[in-house]
Amino acid sequence: MKSTFVPIGLILAALIASIGLATGAAAKPGHGGCGGLEKKIERLDLSTETETAALAILDEARPGQRAMRALVREAREGLDALLEADPVDEAAVLAQADAVGALEQEAHMLRLRTLLKVQAVLSPEDRAAVLEAGKRRHR
Numbered sequence: 389m390k391s392t393f394v395p396i397g398l399i400l401a402a403l404i405a406s407i408g409l410a411t412g413a414a415a416k417p418g419h420g421g422c423g424g425l426e427k428k429i430e431r432l433d434l435s436t437e438t439e440t441a442a443l444a445i446l447d448e449a450r451p452g453q454r455a456m457r458a459l460v461r462e463a464r465e466g467l468d469a470l471l472e473a474d475p476v477d478e479a480a481v482l483a484q485a486d487a488v489g490a491l492e493q494e495a496h497m498l499r500l501r502t503l504l505k506v507q508a509v510l511s512p513e514d515r516a517a518v519l520e521a522g523k524r525r526h527r
Contacts, residue, residue, distance in 0.1 A: 426446050430443075
């Protein structure tokens with residue numbers, strides 16, 4: 389598989405375009421994003437209105453998160469290809485590593501933005517329960 393160095397500006401432009409064009413219709417419920425937040429929400433004893441609002445936020449975020457994961461994967465593949473080259477171009481490798489890191493950070497920020505939107509529709513007690521469930525997951 390041939391992969392080439394992708395400039396960060398091009399990656400970010402593609403990200404913005406893909407997020408802007410993505411719709412909830414392309415999403416499959418229950419897959420990807422936010423570390424199982426959907427399952428945690430469904431396990432809580434929320435009102436129907438609150439659960440519907442929280443799940444709608446996740447559905448809305450899912451296409452952008454999928455697009456971001458695809459961009460991260462492509463950038464990592466580009467880095468792998470650069471590392472396999474003979475001779476290795478150190479400047480290109482380091483630039484691509486920066487691009488991968490920037491995309492990974494943006495992916496993390498997307499997940500956090502989604503979490504914050506969900507938390508905004510939850511009561512303080514429900515937020516505490518979601519956060520506690522996340523802590524148990526990481527132990």
